[in-house]
Amino acid sequence: MKVMVRGQETFISTGGRAFDASGNVLLFLHGSGQSHLSFMLQGRFFANRGWQVLTPNMPAHGLSEGAALTSIEDMADWVAELLDVLNVASANVIGHSQGGLIGLELARRHSGKVKGLSQVATALAIPVNDALLGMAENKEVAAIAAMTDWGHGRDGHRHDHTMPGQDHMNYGKQLMAANETGALFADLTACANYAGGADAAAAVTCPCQVILAQKDKMTPVKFGLKMAQALKVSDPVIIAGAGHMLPSERPVEVNKALRQFFEVN
Amino acid sequence: MSGDYKFNTLGLHAGHTPDARFGSRAVPIHQTTSYVFQDTEHAAALFNMEVGGHIYSRISNPTVAVLEQRLAALEGGIGCVATSSGMAALFLTVLGLCSAGDHIVSSSQMYGANINLFEHTLSRYGISTTFVKPNDLAGFKDAIKPNTKMVFGEVIGNPGMDIMNVPEVGKITAAAGVPLVIDATFNTPWLFKPLEYGANIVIHSLTKWIGGHGIALGGAVIDGGNFDWGQNDRFPTLTEPHFGFQGVNLWEEFGPAAFITRVRTEGMYNIGPCLSPTNAFHLIQGLETLGLRMERHMANTVKMLDFLANHEGISWVKHPNLPDHPDHAIAKQLMPKGAGSIIACGIKGGRDAGRAFIENVQVASHLANVGDAKTLVIHPGSTTHSHITPDAMKAAGLTDDLVRISVGLEDFEDLADDFNAALRIAGKVAGAAK
Numbered sequence: 001m002k003v004m005v006r007g008q009e010t011f012i013s014t015g016g017r018a019f020d021a022s023g024n025v026l027l028f029l030h031g032s033g034q035s036h037l038s039f040m041l042q043g044r045f046f047a048n049r050g051w052q053v054l055t056p057n058m059p060a061h062g063l064s065e066g067a068a069l070t071s072i073e074d075m076a077d078w079v080a081e082l083l084d085v086l087n088v089a090s091a092n093v094i095g096h097s098q099g100g101l102i103g104l105e106l107a108r109r110h111s112g113k114v115k116g117l118s119q120v121a122t123a124l125a126i127p128v129n130d131a132l133l134g135m136a137e138n139k140e141v142a143a144i145a146a147m148t149d150w151g152h153g154r155d156g157h158r159h160d161h162t163m164p165g166q167d168h169m170n171y172g173k174q175l176m177a178a179n180e181t182g183a184l185f186a187d188l189t190a191c192a193n194y195a196g197g198a199d200a201a202a203a204v205t206c207p208c209q210v211i212l213a214q215k216d217k218m219t220p221v222k223f224g225l226k227m228a229q230a231l232k233v234s235d236p237v238i239i240a241g242a243g244h245m246l247p248s249e250r251p252v253e254v255n256k257a258l259r260q261f262f263e264v265n
Numbered sequence: 266m267s268g269d270y271k272f273n274t275l276g277l278h279a280g281h282t283p284d285a286r287f288g289s290r291a292v293p294i295h296q297t298t299s300y301v302f303q304d305t306e307h308a309a310a311l312f313n314m315e316v317g318g319h320i321y322s323r324i325s326n327p328t329v330a331v332l333e334q335r336l337a338a339l340e341g342g343i344g345c346v347a348t349s350s351g352m353a354a355l356f357l358t359v360l361g362l363c364s365a366g367d368h369i370v371s372s373s374q375m376y377g378a379n380i381n382l383f384e385h386t387l388s389r390y391g392i393s394t395t396f397v398k399p400n401d402l403a404g405f406k407d408a409i410k411p412n413t414k415m416v417f418g419e420v421i422g423n424p425g426m427d428i429m430n431v432p433e434v435g436k437i438t439a440a441a442g443v444p445l446v447i448d449a450t451f452n453t454p455w456l457f458k459p460l461e462y463g464a465n466i467v468i469h470s471l472t473k474w475i476g477g478h479g480i481a482l483g484g485a486v487i488d489g490g491n492f493d494w495g496q497n498d499r500f501p502t503l504t505e506p507h508f509g510f511q512g513v514n515l516w517e518e519f520g521p522a523a524f525i526t527r528v529r530t531e532g533m534y535n536i537g538p539c540l541s542p543t544n545a546f547h548l549i550q551g552l553e554t555l556g557l558r559m560e561r562h563m564a565n566t567v568k569m570l571d572f573l574a575n576h577e578g579i580s581w582v583k584h585p586n587l588p589d590h591p592d593h594a595i596a597k598q599l600m601p602k603g604a605g606s607i608i609a610c611g612i613k614g615g616r617d618a619g620r621a622f623i624e625n626v627q628v629a630s631h632l633a634n635v636g637d638a639k640t641l642v643i644h645p646g647s648t649t650h651s652h653i654t655p656d657a658m659k660a661a662g663l664t665d666d667l668v669r670i671s672v673g674l675e676d677f678e679d680l681a682d683d684f685n686a687a688l689r690i691a692g693k694v695a696g697a698a699k
Contacts (some may be wrong), residue, residue: 170342
C-alpha cells in the first residue's frame with residue numbers, strides 16, 4: 001500500500017495481505033541500500049499467519065519517493081510519523097542491520113510505539129570504512145557489488161536459494177540498484193555517524209530479541225553479542241553458517257526465531 | 266571467498282549443497298512428482314510462496330532447481346525457470362508479457378520455429394510481430410509501438426549467423442521502455458552474457474551446447490531482474506493484481522523477480538512445459554563441463570575454418586570470425602573468444618555434390634541438431650529444403666550448395682581426414698555432372 005509521509009508517497013509492503021491497524025502489527029525495518037524486498041520471506045510468512053505486516057521502503061528506497069534521510073535519529077522519527085499516519089499505536093519492531101539502529105533509536109525516542117524489539121544481524125554501532133563510503137558516493141555499482149559479496153554467506157555464494165530457481169547475489173544487486181542513486185551513500189553515512197546505540201540500548205524497556213549470523217562480515221557476531229548484553233538478552237540466536245543477509249539466506253530459521261518471540265510478546 | 270566464483274567453478278557448484286543426510290556429491294535425481302508436506306500449515310505456506318520448497322514437479326523440482334540456479338548464476342540472472350525445450354522457454358516468455366492486442370518486435374533472421382511461433386501461432390491469438398533485420402538498429406527503433414511488449418532476437422542467428430548488436434539494441438529498448446529478450450543458445454554464457462550488455466531476459470535451448478551430449482531436451486528462461494516493470498502501465502501482467510496469491514501485484518511483491526515469478530506461477534501452473542528431473546540431471550552433467558567444451562569447440566572451429574577456406578572442394582565459407590562476414594566487427598567486439606561453432610559453407614558442385622558430401626562423412630553425423638560434442642552436418646538443399654527451388658532457397662538466405670557444420674570436440678585430424686574423403690567423393694559427383 002501507499003501512504004503519504006512528510007508529503008512524499010511511501011510504499012509499504014503488507015506481505016500480500018490487507019492491513020488492519022487494530023491487529024498485532026509487525027514493523028520490519030530494512031538495512032542500508034535495501035528495501036522491503038529483503039524481508040519478503042518474512043512479510044509473506046507472518047502476514048499469512050494473522051499478523052499485520054508493515055515493511056516500509058524508507059524514502060528514496062524501493063518504491064518510496066522523497067530524498068534519502070541522513071541520520072538514524074531522523075529515520076526513527078520518520079518511522080514514528082509513519083505509524084501515526086497508519087493509526088498504529090505500537091508494533092513489534094524487527095530491524096535488520098541499519099534497520100536495527102533505527103529500531104534502537106525508535107525504542108528510545110518513541111518508546112510507546114515499540115512493543116517488542118527484534119534485532120537481526122545488527123549491533124550498537126555500524127562503523128563504515130572510508131573505502132566503502134567512497135565507493136558508495138562515487139562508484140555505487142562497485143559498492144553494491146562489494147556489499148552483496150560481503151553480505152552473503154555460504155548459501156548466497158553457492159547460489160543455493162530456498163526459493164526454487166532464485167539467486168541470492170544477483171537478486172541482491174538488482175534490489176539495491178533499484179533504489180535512487182545516492183540512497184546507499186546516505187544510509188552508510190548515517191550508520192557511520194550514529195553513536196547513540198549504547199545509550200539507546202540502555203534506555204530500551206520493551207522485550208528484546210537478538211538474531212545473529214555466524215558468518216556475518218558486516219556486523220560481526222562479537223558486536224551483536226555486545227548489543228545483546230546491552231539489551232539484556234540472555235539467549236541470542238546465532239544461525240550457523242549464515243551471512244549478513246540471513247533474512248533471505250536463512251528464512252526458515254529466522255522466521256522460527258521471530259515467531260517464538262512474537263508468540264509471547 | 267571474495268567476489269563471485271568464476272565460470273567453471275559456478276558450472277560445477279552453483280545451486281547445489283550436498284545434503285546433510287547422505288552427502289551425495291553429485292546432484293541427486295529427485296524422480297518424484299510430488300512432495301510430502303510436514304503439516305497443513307507447511308502446505309499452505311508453500312502454496313502461498315511464504316517459504317521455499319516444492320509442491321509438485323510441474324511447478325518445481327529439487328534437481329531442476331539446481332540446474333535453474335546454476336544457469337542463473339552463470340548468466341548473472343536473478344532467477345531461472347527451466348522448461349521442457351527452448352521453444353517452451355520462448356513461449357512462456359511471451360505468455361508472461363503479452364496478451365491479445367499486444368505486439369512484438371523480432372529479428373527476422375533466426376530459427377524457423379521461432380519465426381513460425383510469432384508469425385503463425387501467436388497471430389491467431391491476437392499478438393502481432395514486426396520482423397526487423399538483426400543489424401538494422403533504426404528498424405528496431407521504428408518498429409516499437411505503444412503496445413510493444415518485448416523485442417526479441419538471437420545473438421548468433423540461426424542459420425545465417427547474423428550477429429545482433431545487443432548493446433545497441435539494448436540502448437534502444439531501454440529508451441523505449443521495452444524489455445530486450447535474447448536467445449543465447451548459440452553463444453552460451455561462456456562466449457557472451459547478454460544480461461551484462463543491455464538484455465533483460467535470456468532464453469536458452471539447453472539441448473545444444475549446454476547439454477552437449479545430445480541426450481536430453483531442455484530450455485530455460487533467465488530473468489535479469491534489471492527491468493523496471495512499474496515505470497508505466499505497459500505491463501499489466503506484472504503490475505496489476507495477479508489471479509493467484511490473493512491478487513498481489515507481482516512487481517510490488519517480488520520486485521526484480523516479478524517476471525520470473527509470473528513465468529513459474531502462470532507458465533508452469535497453467536501451461537506446464539516442465540523439465541523432467543532426469544533430463545535436468547543430464548543437462549547438469551553437461552553444464553559442469555561447458556567451459557572446457559567451449560574452449561575445445563572454439564579451437565576446433567578455428568582449425569575447421571582454416572581447413573575449409575583452403576580446400577579446393579569448398580566454394581565459400583561463412584562464419585562471423587571471418588573478416589569477410591558482414592557482422593565480423595561486432596562479432597569480434599562482443600565475442601572475443603569466437604562467435605560460436607557453427608559454420609556454413611558451400612560444396613562445389615551444388616545440390617548433388619552437397620548430398621554426396623553429407624552421405625559420405627563417417628565421423629561427422631548427419632542430423633538435425635547443433636551444439637553436440639560430436640560434429641554434426643546437415644545439407645538443407647537435400648533435406649529440410651529439398652522441395653524448394655534454388656531461387657526460393659536464395660530468397661530465404663540459403664543456397665543449394667550450403668552445408669551447415671556444427672563443429673564438435675573430436676581430434677581435428679580425424680575430422681580433416683573425414684571431410685577430405687567426403688569432399689573427394691563430392692568432387693567426383695560435381696565433375697560427373699559437368
